[in-house]
Amino acid sequence: MTDLLDLSIPDLVAAYRSKRVSPREMWDAVEARIATFEPEIAALYAYDPEGARDMAKASEARWAQGAPLGPLDGVPTTLKELIATKGTPVPLGTAAVELVPAAADAPIAARLREDGAVIFAKTTCPDYGMLSSGLSSFHPLSRNPWDVTQNPGGSSAGAAAAGAAGYGPLHIGTDIGGSVRLPAGWTGLFGFKPSHGRIPVDPYYVGRCAGPMTRRVEDAAYAMATLSRPDWRDGTSLPPNDLDWLDFDLDVKGLRIGVMLDAGCGLACEPEIRDAVLSAARRFEDAGAIVTEVGPVLSRAMLDGLDVFWRAKFWGDIEKLPAERREKILPYIYHWAEKGADVTGVQAVQGFGQTIEMRKTCGALFQTVDVVLSPTNPVVSYPADWASPTNDPERPFEHIAFTVPWNMSEQPAASINCGFSASGLPIGLQIVGPRFDDLLVLRLSKLFEDWTGGVKQWPQPKGV
Template structure:
């Protein structure tokens, strides 16, 4: 087995090594499986590792590269799929004892497209039960930890994906985002996390709770990898009537065009969110980089009303839909926080739900009109850095609406693209995320801004704090 290290390489860098015959998918997979096995007992980021399947896929990829017939630039690059998402032949457990080991018969479009591009699935990554919260622990899989500090959460609900990516196990990992579940873990682990426009990447099955607010995507360490992954995964699918029409665009084109002359709004609190002072300071300093890049940045003050009053019926009502499908004898095995929210949701009426949808439409309209005057909106990703792993989500100490997802949820309700970029570190050495929000369906604009910021931020991998944390493991 090769002892050569491929830690921290981006997918684009691996692709170049394959093209130049300086590395092979087989040796890369061998090395990454070793690193995965070493770190899994400490991070608990995998639900399962398919060693045999990954090695077979690597051998097939190597043969294609030797014939100069790769399926895509990312042929032979390893990734994982979040365990809320179907992969044919694997079970989908959602972190819950209410599921079983029955293999699913059909892959989700995002998994199909990654595999059709020749990417190698190492396995599945962890999620909180049914992806219900912005931390990653579940009754079935236990607690996932951050490679920045093992006593802190990597965020959620794509916390397994963020932990794997930030630990340098592989270049990027699939996640999805129904309230911040790509952006929050990316922010908590110093990653690049784009929530594409709703429908840009198809969602299937499309009748699941939250299907009308979820976007598929990846958590990566570079903007180029993110753009290249979007090239592979974007486009309509007949199984999802909500999916957007094909856009004849290469998302890597124009990445280096910059933001000079752009008009950008900054809102550190949306008018009601109380972020930690360190978070506010780091995000304000990060926003100033756009001025250095030639953009005009101005504070836009109060922008979005508190979300709980209008949108709690959508949240807990959707949980109640899932809860009704679970046999009574399994209720005692559910995450107590999920169960409490779901049981509260049983009282939601159709009128409550309809009123929330009216508010959703109004919010989408208001922000679309706001973007007629501004190219981007900047804000924090979360009010805090990654909290301790024993934090009780949606408790009095950590309410969902004020501590969990107050900055990220609006863009799920409106469907517009939004991303997390590293804003810096707190005094405790934990990352904070800057959120970059674009106009409806302007994914290419957000990516261009992400790359401009990346070029000016000086943020590189590996990060010293992560290396130090993982050193003795």
């Protein structure tokens, strides 16, 4: 079972094709891992092992006939709870939402089904996806498999926990300020936020992206051929592409790399993280890249403006809920949102305007560099039951200063493991590329992974 769980997606698909492994055997291995680890980490929602067995059986029959539906046929996959799957309620992580079955698959779910993926569960998220935490008023508390006293991050909390715990090779999260990259950094995964519109989402929102969270760069890249197919429901969806997502050929000689160690505001980068990022940057410099330190793209005014805008927007989303339903929202989130009621229309527009300022500063920086390296997360970890690294609703976004600008500028960015803290917890390196050059980010990530060998030992459930 352990050997199957260690297979990359390309190797797993090759094993299906050669009939050395069947989709049912792979599912049995995943199901066994979930049975031993899920009581500790609580990563899943709407877990359907019986349905997964049926899907794996159908996939096995297709492979036996040499007629798979697509490149992910038989690959166990989870989707973040916010990504709708037909017939399953979307609670948005909160007890305040009425549980109504979704009428249709969201674009990502539709593409995965078209290609035969075994979607066996949704993964947990905090209330409305508004926290970098596994804390939710609806889901059980999700925990970090590396240390269950610690937080997996969020809002793609369950996806990160599931990936690190070995619940199959592919987990899809969403990201509006770092919600794929932040939890990937805290759990050792590769988390990829592509260029805005590369993976269609529905509902659309400013800065909202979706992306794969995997143990290997190759697995995320492999999945992009499926995930990046356009969908009319996302008006920002990019045209069909003929990218070779597995073309990792790259010579970094002469590449201009900027290293950002100061986010401009928010939580300061802890020394262990700073050292790990600098060590990663030296690897690129040794390979011939031109590495220089660069200043921040974010300011206090920008982050505070975003806070004002998001509070106003979120209050507008929940103010019409009956009082008894609003009271079920996680208190931290509700306390933060309440102040949105006092935001004027002018203030909200001014706050939104700061997203444009972020876009400008990011664009200006990329006139001088080809790539940016930075920490993904400024801190090593925080307790599992905290709502955020500050646990303070008056300082809710202090930890996203390295990640959120690239959502607003719509640029591709990834988090990849670049070491471990003295306490044994993963440290994430963020790699940011120019808008639409998703392949550059993937190639740099794969190169770095090849240099380091990637994460060599993943968490195991008790008794294993």
